[in-house]
Amino acid sequence: MSYLETAAEFYSEVAQTPQVGLCCVQSSPLQLPGLKISPQMQEMNYGCGTTVHAAELANDPTVLYVGVGGGLEALQFAYFSRRPGGVIAVDPVAAMREAATRNLAIAAQENSWFDPSFVEIREGDAFFLPVPDASVDVVAQNCLFNIFEPADLHRALQEAFRVLKPGGRLLMSDPIATRPIPPHLRQDERLRAMCLSGALTYEQYTQHLIDAGFGQIEIRARRPYRLLDCASYGLQEPLLLESLDSVSFKVAIPEDGACIFTGKTAIYTGTEEFFDDSNGHILPRGLPAAVCDKTAGKLGALMPKDILITDSTWYYTGGGCC
Template identity: 80%
Template structure:
């Protein structure tokens, strides 16, 4: 049995018998006025963070959600995109699709604004998305891509890139590893299916996003997710997994490399009213300006004595320069 077959079997089981807290960060789902989330849908919250970022959504956005789970985030996306077929939710597991349809029917009885037609459930998988090229505004996935082997992850990212419109957004939440995960854990198919052994390091994860063509990546959250105990998992030391929420934009990669925003700011501390690097970056004295990591590094080399670069906050939601 391949790791993908193991994952399909595992999620068929937890679709029929929900396993509360399976892999989600222990926090309440996004709370929105007038949004009521059915209990079973909450129990099937098999994500590690959130992919629903309201600032990225418009009333006419079309969202492709990969790996529907219990339908929770499909419902949240529909809250912002209220028209038939606004959310296309894809899943290869029959039992999971059936559970999501049932949960969304319950949601329609508990939410006067929601029509089950807002969400269309389709059979399909991350490697063969059942939509046309450049046809959706947002592709989202929560705690799915991390179970893939690295080359399969690249295949899934390429497929997401294919279906996005120019300027479209790939909104993801996945575990990442603070240290490379040893081979004996990577090869444990059930641990991989449980989102415990397939995670890449931050640098590896971001580089694969860039390699398929995304020109801008913004980190929305980075927080502790799970600890792999050294004794239980036969490790030399405890290994911390983190949850990373990101938004990647289908924009051309600049000649000097992709723009990765992690919450850094640049502050000009010199005696002039402002500093202009003649490359599109103007810093007013004493005022923090959001910059991507690439620009922060370049500015630090130009005026190291009159510049403060703040640490990554691992949260960024717009503004600044690259």
């Protein structure tokens, strides 16, 4: 049995018998005015963060959600795209599709604004998304892509890139590892399916996005997720997993490399009213300007005594400069 078959079998089990404690099912989902989440749907909230970012969902987008789970985030996306087929939810596991269909029917009874036609559930997987090229505004996945081996992760990211319109956005939430996960854990298919052993480091994870063609990556959140202890996982020292929420844009990669925003700012501290690097960056004296990590490095090297570069906050919501 391949690791993907193990994952499919595992999620067929938890679709029929929800497991409290798997991923972050005990966390509270995103609260939105007029949105009610049933206990059945909350029990199947198999994710490590959130992919629903209101700022990315203006103008009635078409959303493709990969790995429907219990339907919670599909419902949240439908809150912003209130039309038939506004959300397309794809899952290869029949039991999960059936559970999501039941949960969305309950949601229609509890939310007067929601109609089940707003979410179209389709059979499919991350490697063969059942939509045409450049046909959706948003692709989203929560705690799924970390299950994949690196080669399969690249395939999934390329497929997401294919179906996105130019300028479209890939919204992801996945565990990352604070150091490489040892081989004996990476080879444990059950732990991989449980989102505990397939995580990449932050550097590896973002490089995969760049390799797939995404020219801009924005980190929405980075926070502790799980601690793998020594006794349970055969480690010499505990290994911290973190949850990373990101938005990646289908835009061209600049000649000097992709732009990754992690919340860094550049502050001009010199004697002039402003600093102009003649490359599109104007820094008024004393005012923080959000910049991508690449630009932060360039500005810090250019004027190390007159430009202060602040640390990454790991929380960025736009407005910066490449």
